[in-house]
Amino acid sequence: MPEIVFDGKKVTVPAGTNLVEAGGAAGTSVPVFCYHKDLGAVGACRVCAVSIKQNDKTRMAMACMTEAQDGMDVTTLDPQSRQMRKWVTEWLMVNHPHDCPICDEGGECQLQDLTIATEHSIRRTELKKRTFENQYLGEFITHEMNRCITCYRCQRFYQDYAGGRDFGVTGSRDRVYFGRFEPGAFESAFSGNLVEMCPTGVFTDKLFRYKSRVWDLEISPSICPHCSVGCNILPGARHRMLQRVRARENEAVNGVFLCDRGQFGHGYIMDPARPRDLRMSDGTTDWDAALGVTGGALLEIARAHGGESVALITSTRASVETHFALEALASGALAGARISHFEDADREASALASLSALATAGAQPLEQSDLAGCDVLVIAGTSLVDEAPLAALAARQCARRGGRVFVVSPLERYLGDVATVIPTHPAAVAGTLEALASGTGDGAVAAAGKALMGAQKPGLLLGGDLLDGPALAAGAALARSLVRSHGSSGKPVRFGTLFPGPNGFGAAAMSKDAALAGILADLEAGKFKAAVVVESDAAAWSPRARQALGNLPLLIVLDYLPGILADTAQCFFPTEATYESNGIYVNRAGRAQGFAQVRVPGRSVIEEIRDDSFRRSYQRTPNEGGARMAWWILDALRKRTVGSPEVRDLAGIRDALAAARPAWAPLRAVLAGDEGTVLDPAAFQPATATTPAFERGDGLRVFRMDRTLGSEVLSRRSEPMRKMAGTPVALVSPGDAARLKLGGRVSLDAGGSAVELECRAEAGVPDGVVLVPRDVEWPILPKQGASVRVTAALAEAAR
């Protein structure tokens, strides 16, 4: 461990630490442009020049390219280093435009910071500034190449770190150009990170363009609600509008990165179609009165028909507090009310089974940072970049660091260049995982099994959508056998699964059983007199269950999204979305993370005054509209039904949860903005659930799956997201495509429920499989693995 002096301060740093990091340890923030801790050092920008005294000799060197060595006396404060920084600023400003007034990077621009710091104010050269043509790069990112300072960070992130192939560097001398071969939307699911990677304003957030100065944004730490990874974010609001989402650093989860779904999927927040007013069928408009009327009606039904005549349903996008507040409603007169914490019966069953598998495997959690740190990583039953994009990005880092990655899945469209892909029919994933455990099989399966057994740090990540019950069981058995074989020598075995929604783990941990299928069947049969549905949706319900909603004597809906539930409810209470509320989500690895209110809900200043001119000041609370946190509304209803003394605050509800269920006690210590707390799945004694096996009979089988952009329930409501996602496409194997002459528009008929969409052959998809994006709307949702008939669509056939 070399000991050095940095700007007069003595520090000891681990061997191999470069002088930028060593400076950080000593409290000096060495200016950098091209250096980035996750992208490494390349020595292009030359701004981190420091003077190093060693063995009585002084030399200037680039801090990023120099490892700390014992006895070095390093300084950034001597005249040479100062002068060098001045020169670098002056050189970069030769071509950088003076468009700071209209640049969205202004205020968080590293070049701006350095220009101020070096007091560069007078242009001493008469060179004409070079200009470039910008490219259309899609709906998310604006390209402004004139601002480029050629640090190569964008190219190093896009190509090296994230594996993108459609963006890179061309040209030379002072005309180096970063762009695509031709204008067009970025193909990478991670393009939004260029906004953060670029030290200046070449890549800026298109949705945020000209919306606000960054220092005027109201920000709070939050958690991304668009999948189960739980990336840490820092959304910003102004004019009572959500303006943008940025990554917030958490090494254990997302590092400093986000996927495009998370960064640009927030359009649903300011969606004009969003139901933002209290809506009671009796015309009540006052919140207090409405809560009284609703509570009274609910109580009346429960007294008349018993608690079991009431259904309580929430979903994986609701916070832990909301789940608990809903559960807490089922007491007193409402005792016996039927509860489900999920919006989709299949996903409920698989989430419960996943939690149970995690609880009984005896392995360590497989967090995002662990994915990157494994030496052998097996991913099964998922198209990872579609289901949990940041997990796929972490898996790529595993391969880049020399780890071996194996993917057992019917579709892998991101890791193919760095992983060994074992294309597998979803019904055959179980068999492959069994072969890995028993060391049988041949070719890649044998190699994967052998690698796992010999691994120092093995990891196993199981998917959601494309994983059936037997595959989950086989995966859990594989994890248990690895724990047995590796545990004795102290090698950690890491095991993880994916969950639906941002709080699928929390919903599963809160569940006593897989209840939704039974609840929906009884709803169809007219057995319920009342239902409270909280931040959930009916898309995965049968048409008959949806129809039955209209016949319910009392339907109470709490939500921030429009839809059939909000439309049908007699009592509709608008709720606050993630960025508007306080609460906790538990991510796929059991990490409980808090989020805090970024903006107040309700109409924006611009909607209110019907004017988009720039307003200097505005009141923070809206004049009309408004919403409350779902758990607060539920607790208020509880006061009026169960008769609890008062409505609780956030701490109060967490205390009550801890008292009722000790496994949740760690939540009391979670603060929004901290790194979160990892919960032990075994502490929850999760309910067991049986999930059926996928069938692999003759003919084609349909499997619904996520796609990176466009299928997730919240983000798909935003216009730019829909544009970038494009229309959904069904994927089949090249063999099936040729055999059945598929291509272009096709009709898929799963037992009388038919849809029409584009179809494409995709290399690697096994025969017998039709993969259909989750956002395709079916008259009746087919079961995963249902038999499906695929024919050329009528219009196509006629042609």
Place this chain on the structure above:
Amino acid sequence: MTEVLLRARAGTDGRPASIDAYRAVGGYAGLARALKDLKSDELIEIVKQSGLRGRGGAGFPSGMKWSFVPRGEKWDGGPKYLLCNADEMEPGTFKDRVLFEQNPHALIEGMVLAAYGMEMTEGFVFVRREYFRQTDDFEKALIEARQAGMLGQNILGSRFSFDIHVHRSGGRYICGEETALINAFEGKRANPRSKPPFPATKGLWGRPTTVHNVETLACVPGIAANGAEWFKNLAATPEGAGTKLYGGSGALEAPKCIERPIGTTLRALIDEMGGVRGGKQLLAVIPGGASTPFIPADQIDVPMDYAALEKIGSRLGTGTFIVFSEDDCPVHGTLNMQRFFARESCGFCTPCRDGLPYGVEILERFEQGRATMADIDLLDQLYAFIGPNSFCALAGGAAEPIKGLIRHFRPLLEEHVTSKGCPFARSREAVHA
């Protein structure tokens, strides 16, 4: 006059010396001797003793370079590559082309010997794209060598096998930088790599690699055939070693490329090329390509060798000099060279990419009569920070002529300021053309 590198020459048909012509003057004798009598260690030792230094510009001792490559026990048995840098793009330099045109077998034999010494498996010649005709001829020479058993499997019946492939470059000055050349070879952008790791351990495709200039390799056959002492004795001075291809261009009566003992004085070389054109006064000389500092007229008795030139604050570089007469403005000449360097920057690091055009603009102010006295110091400071703080040697090379210009021609720069433009009529025409 001892001609070693050019001991075989092109015939009257303009075609380079054939293998027979080369063998008739002792060609391939060195290879035969080495394969028969010398172990690789011994050959490296002889090259070390000979005092051969790189002829590409940097002047690094060749034997030492060879010894960095892992051999014997330290070699993992995988491929090791010998690269010949024939991307001759240094302004004013045209010596490697002459070797290609006259005596390609000297290069082939040199490469086989170097490969034998460093136990290399494969050789590549990276040729400047403008030398397409010469490259065609070189490929024919390779065929001759293979047919004669000098190249390919079991060379001259020994257990040593080695072959040479030709790569025609896309053409950039930066490809002369060995790691940029390696990147270009791999199909990547021709940006230099950071060192360490050095090519000797991790070069082309991550394998041990040595990059040599054409002329350096062509020196090896003579050393192998006649020994280290013979090579040392070829020099004109006691501290020198070998002969050198000296090219002269600019204001000369008879510009050309000639082979002379290394250490021959600049004055003698100029005289051999007919003296300054039109009987004009000599003003200055750039001794070894655009990246070497000016030598004023009163210092031309300097021996053209590494140490002697460094002693007077310049460098031998490629040994191909550019002559300025009393009619040629050194400021304008420097501007011309800086335009070249700025254009040829790969664009990777800031000082080179954005600093060099800045320098060009300042020089233009002098030539166009807009400069102030303060601009002389600005120029000086600018290059003082560009040179040592760039990623590779390109911008450092660009700073050299500026150093020489300010050291020797400060009054001339001042005259550009006071007379509001270039006092040399010819240059003024060129600038405003």
